[in-house]
Amino acid sequence: MKLLLLANEAPEDFAQRENTEEFDQYMSAWYAFSGEMKDAGITLDSAALEMPATATVVSVRNGVRTVEDGPFPDAKEQLGGFFVINAESLEAGADWAAKCPAAKRGFVDVRVIPTPEEHSA
Amino acid sequence: MKYLFLLYTDEDRFDDRTPEEKSKVVGAYMAYSEALKKAGVRLAGEPLSHSKAGKRVRSGSVEDGPFADGKEQLGGYFLIEAANLDDALDWAARCPAAAEGHVEVRPLWDVGG
Amino acid sequence: MTDVRIVAEETARASYGRLLAWLTARTRDVAAAEDALADAFRAALEHWPRDGAPASPEAWLLTTARRKLIDQARRSKTRVDASPALAMAAEEAEAALEDEKEFPDERLKLLFVCAHPAIDPPIRTPLMLQTVLALDAERIASAFLIAPTTMAQRLVRAKRKIRDAGIPFETPAIEEYPTRLGDVLNAIYAAFTAGWDFADGADARCPGLTREAIYLARLTTAMAPDEAEALGLVALLLHAEARRNARIVDGKYVALTDQNPALWDKDLIREAEHALAHAWSLKSVGRFQVEAAIQSAHAASRLSDHDTRDDIVLLYAQLNELAPSIGSMVGHAAALAAADRAEEGLHLLDSIEEARVVRYQAYWAVRAHILSLVGSEDAACDAYQRAIGLCEDDASREFLYAKMRALEAQH
Numbered sequence: 202m203k204l205l206l207l208a209n210e211a212p213e214d215f216a217q218r219e220n221t222e223e224f225d226q227y228m229s230a231w232y233a234f235s236g237e238m239k240d241a242g243i244t245l246d247s248a249a250l251e252m253p254a255t256a257t258v259v260s261v262r263n264g265v266r267t268v269e270d271g272p273f274p275d276a277k278e279q280l281g282g283f284f285v286i287n288a289e290s291l292e293a294g295a296d297w298a299a300k301c302p303a304a305k306r307g308f309v310d311v312r313v314i315p316t317p318e319e320h321s322a
Numbered sequence: 323m324k325y326l327f328l329l330y331t332d333e334d335r336f337d338d339r340t341p342e343e344k345s346k347v348v349g350a351y352m353a354y355s356e357a358l359k360k361a362g363v364r365l366a367g368e369p370l371s372h373s374k375a376g377k378r379v380r381s382g383s384v385e386d387g388p389f390a391d392g393k394e395q396l397g398g399y400f401l402i403e404a405a406n407l408d409d410a411l412d413w414a415a416r417c418p419a420a421a422e423g424h425v426e427v428r429p430l431w432d433v434g435g
Numbered sequence: 436m437t438d439v440r441i442v443a444e445e446t447a448r449a450s451y452g453r454l455l456a457w458l459t460a461r462t463r464d465v466a467a468a469e470d471a472l473a474d475a476f477r478a479a480l481e482h483w484p485r486d487g488a489p490a491s492p493e494a495w496l497l498t499t500a501r502r503k504l505i506d507q508a509r510r511s512k513t514r515v516d517a518s519p520a521l522a523m524a525a526e527e528a529e530a531a532l533e534d535e536k537e538f539p540d541e542r543l544k545l546l547f548v549c550a551h552p553a554i555d556p557p558i559r560t561p562l563m564l565q566t567v568l569a570l571d572a573e574r575i576a577s578a579f580l581i582a583p584t585t586m587a588q589r590l591v592r593a594k595r596k597i598r599d600a601g602i603p604f605e606t607p608a609i610e611e612y613p614t615r616l617g618d619v620l621n622a623i624y625a626a627f628t629a630g631w632d633f634a635d636g637a638d639a640r641c642p643g644l645t646r647e648a649i650y651l652a653r654l655t656t657a658m659a660p661d662e663a664e665a666l667g668l669v670a671l672l673l674h675a676e677a678r679r680n681a682r683i684v685d686g687k688y689v690a691l692t693d694q695n696p697a698l699w700d701k702d703l704i705r706e707a708e709h710a711l712a713h714a715w716s717l718k719s720v721g722r723f724q725v726e727a728a729i730q731s732a733h734a735a736s737r738l739s740d741h742d743t744r745d746d747i748v749l750l751y752a753q754l755n756e757l758a759p760s761i762g763s764m765v766g767h768a769a770a771l772a773a774a775d776r777a778e779e780g781l782h783l784l785d786s787i788e789e790a791r792v793v794r795y796q797a798y799w800a801v802r803a804h805i806l807s808l809v810g811s812e813d814a815a816c817d818a819y820q821r822a823i824g825l826c827e828d829d830a831s832r833e834f835l836y837a838k839m840r841a842l843e844a845q846h
Contacts (some may be wrong), residue, residue: 205370207396213337228433244368250399256428257407257582260412262423264683264828270584273330273426274392280328280428283399285368291377298379300534308380310389312396313371315348317424320348320369350823350832357824411580412794414755415827 203245203287203314208303210281215252230302231282238286239299246285255281278307285314288309323366324344325402325410325431330425333372350418351398357403358413367400394423401430436755449474450492452567454500454528456541459548460604461524465566465594466519471507471525475499476569494536495531501525543658544604546651550618551602558593559622560629565590567654578644579628618820620668623651627672638750645676645825656710660758666714667724673707674730676700688834690771697738704734722758725750729766744774761787761795769801777808796825800835807842815842 217227231249238244256271256279274280281303288294291311298309336347340387351369358364375393376387388395397419404410407429414425451472458468475496491494504522533536548554549562562581564570576586596602607615629643647775652669659665682689689695711731714724729750732743752768764787771780784802792798803818819839826832 203368205368205399243361246401248324248326251429251431253428256426257411258424259411259580261415263686263692264579265832266415266583266827268363268580269573270582271426271428273328273408273424274394276391279562282431283326283335285366291375295377295384297377298377299381299384301379304379305381308378310373310376310378310387310396312336312373312376312387314368314369346836350826350838353820354826357793357821360821405583407582408580411582415580416794416825417758418832420827421829421832 202290203285203316204292204310205310205314206284206286206294206298206301206303207276207283207312208284209278209307209309210275210303211278212282214303215279216217218252227302234301237300238284240303243286244284245287247283249282250280253281276300281307289314291296300309305310323404323410324371324432325404326428327400327410327414327419327432328396328400328426329398329400329416329417329419329423330426331395331397331419332392333388333395333397336397337372347418347420348424351403354417355400355414358400363402363404363413365401365403369398370396390414397423439487440484443488445481446488446492447476447483447496448733449497450479450538451569452542452545453538453540454493454496455566456545457528457539457570458521459566460522460541460544461519461527463604464470464521464598466598467590469566471504471521472496472688473686474503491532494532497525497532501529502734537579540658541604542654544606546619546622546655547615548602548604549609550615550616550622551597552591552618553600553602554596555589558589559618560625561586561590561624562593563651564626564644564647567651570644570647572683578626579643581688603811613634614654615722616662617664619655620652620664623648623655624668624723626651627675636835638738645672645679647818648672649676650789661717663714663717663719664721664723666710666717667727668723670707670711670714670727671704671723671730674727674734677703677707677734683830686830688830690834691733692797694737697736699734704738706747708733714737720757722754725754725757729754729770744770745810748774761791765801767796772801772805772808777805780805781809794825796827796831799825803838805837812842812846 204300212228217223225247235244253272256273258269258271258273262269268311286294286297288297294311298311301309303309336344338339339347355364355367373387373389378385378387378389400417404409404413407427410427414420414427417425419425453466455472456557458471459465462468468774478499479496483489490790499524504518504525507518515568528538544562545566550559551567554562561575565572572587572590573583576583579586626644627648646648649669649672652665652672655665656662656669677700678691678694679695680700681696707727708731711724711727729747732746732750736743747770751763751770754763755767764783768780768783771777771783784805785799787798797824803822806815806818816839819835819842823832823835826835
C-alpha cells in the first residue's frame with residue numbers, strides 16, 4: 202500500500218538546520234534514514250521543506266481571498282519533509298516512521314494514500 | 323522553484339456528503355489537477371484517506387488516528403513548479419481546498435543531495 | 436454596518452489621506468508620516484463611529500498626532516529622525532487650518548507619487564491603497580494574493596524609494612500629464628481587478644477592491660474634473676458596482692444576460708452614464724471610456740430592450756486597438772459569439788497563444804461557450820473542465836458545472 206510519511210519536526214530540529222555546528226549531524230541522520238528506505242526499495246517520492254516561517258496560507262470564502270503568513274495549523278511541531286513509500290502494511294509504515302529522525306523530538310504521521318478506485322468510491 | 327501545497331479540509335464533512343456531492347468535489351479536484359498538468363506545472367499530487375486510517379508515531383508511542391489537531395486535517399497534497407511564490411499562491415487559490423478549507427504553501431528545501 | 440459608522444469611517448479615512456499627503460509632501464517620508472498618524476487614526480476609528488465625527492476632523496487628528504511627534508522628537512535627539520520635520524509640518528498644517536478652515540487636499544499629488552514611473556508598477560496600487568485609504572498590508576496582500584510578509588517588504592521598499600530617490604511631490608508638467616495620469620488610472624483600475632483575471636470583460640465579477648477603486652477614481656475626477664479617461668474609469672467602475680447585488684444571488688453566480696435588472700442600482704448607473712457623457716463631450720477617447728461604453732451598452736440592452744450586440748462588437752474592436760490585452764480579446768470573442776458570429780469569435784481565440792492562457796479562466800469559459808455554439812460539444816466539455824480547474828470560488832465552479840451539464844444533456 203502507498204503511504205505518506207509526514208515528518209513533523211520540533212523547533213529544536215529546525216534550529217539545528219541553522220546551526221553550523223549541528224547541521225552536519227542533523228543532515229547525516231536524515232541521509233541515514235532516507236538511505237535505508239531507498240536501499241529497501243520502497244521510496245516513491247520524497248522532499249524536504251524550507252523552514253516553517255516560509256509558509257503562506259491561502260483561503261477563499263464567498264469569493265473573497267485571505268492570504269496569511271503560515272504555517273497552518275499553528276502548532277509547536279511543523280512539517281519539515283515527507284516521504285511517499287510503498288509498504289506492506291500500515292504497521293510496517295509505522296515501523297519506518299519510528300526510525301525517522303523527526304520522531305525523536307517531534308512526530309511522524311503515517312497516512313494512507315488511497316488507490317484511484319478507493320478514492321473515487 | 324518547487325512548492326508543496328498542503329490541503330487542509332474538514333474530512334468529516336466530506337464523509338457526510340451524498341455520493342452525488344462527493345463526485346462533484348472529486349470532479350473539481352480532478353479538473354484542478356488537470357489544469358496544473360496542462361499548464362506543465364504539476365509534479366506530483368495525492369489525496370489521502372481519512373486520518374482515522376492513519377497513525378501518529380512518536381519516540382516510544384504509536385497513536386491511531388484521527389488526531390486531535392483541529393477540525394481541518396491534511397486531506398491531500400500537490401507538488402508544483404512555479405516561477406516564484408506569487409505564482410504559486412495564484413495556483414493555490416484555485417485549488418478547491420482553498421474554498422473548502424485552507425491551502426498551506428511551502429517552498430521545498432533544495433538540500434542539493 | 437450602520438450608515439453612521441460608514442460615514443465616520445469614511446471621514447476618518449479622507450482626513451487621514453489628506454493629512455498623510457500634507458505631511459509626506461513636506462518630508463517625503465511616507466513611513467514616518469504613517470507612523471505619526473497611525474495612533475491618531477486608530478483612535479479616530481474607535482471614537483468617531485461612536486461619538487460622531489468632529490467638526491474639524493483634520494484638526495482632531497493633527498492634535499493627537501502632533502503630541503506623539505513632539506514626544507518622539509524629544510526622545511530621539513541624537514539620531515537622524517523625521518519627527519522634528521514632521522512636527523514642523525504638522526504645525527504648519529494647523530496654521531493652514533486656522534487660516535482657511537478648509538484643509539488643502541493634496542491627495543492627487545500623492546497618487547502621482549505612488550504611480551511614479553520610478554515605482555515598480557505592481558506596487559503602485561498597494562501604495563495608493565495604503566497611503567490614501569489607510570488599508571493595512573494584510574488586507575492588501577489578500578486582495579492581491581501575495582504573502583503578507585512579501586507585501587509588507589515591497590511596501591517598505593517602495594516608501595524608502597520615494598524618500599531616498601527624491602520623487603517630486605507635485606502635479607506633473609503639462610507635457611507629461613496625460614501619461615502620468617494614465618499611470619494613476621491604471622493603478623486604480625488594478626485595485627478593481629486586484630489580481631483576478633476577471634470573467635469576460637462583459638461582466639466583471641469584480642471581487643477586487645471595487646469600492647476602494649471607486650473612491651480613488653472619484654477622488655481623481657474631483658480634483659481633475661475634465662479628464663476624459665478619469666471620467667471613463669469612474670463610469671466603468673460604477674457600472675460594475677451597480678450590478679453587485681444581481682451578480683451573485685443565493686451564492687450562485689449569475690451571468691450578465693441572466694441578471695435581473697431590477698436588482699441593479701439605478702442611481703449608480705445614472706451617475707455612470709453622466710460621467711461617461713461628460714467624458715465623451717471632451718473628445719479625447721481612451722480605453723476606459725470604451726470599456727465603460729461597453730458596460731453602458733450592456734445596461735441599455737437590458738433596460739430598454741435595445742439590441743446593442745453589434746455596437747458591443749465594434750466597441751471591443753476599438754478597445755483591442757487602443758489597449759490590446761488577453762482580456763479585451765476574450766471579451767471581443769464573447770461579443771462576436773453573442774452577435775451570432777461564433778466562428779469569428781473562435782478564430783480570434785485560436786489566435787491567442789496557449790501559453791498565455793494556461794491560468795486565464797475566462798478564456799476557457801468563453802471558449803467552451805463558443806465551441807458549444809458551433810456544435811463541437813466534446814471540445815466544449817473539455818474547455819469547461821479546464822475552466823472549472825482554474826476557478827477560485829464555488830460560485831463560479833457551480834456556474835460552469837451547470838453549463839456543462841446542460842450541454843451534456845442536450846446530446
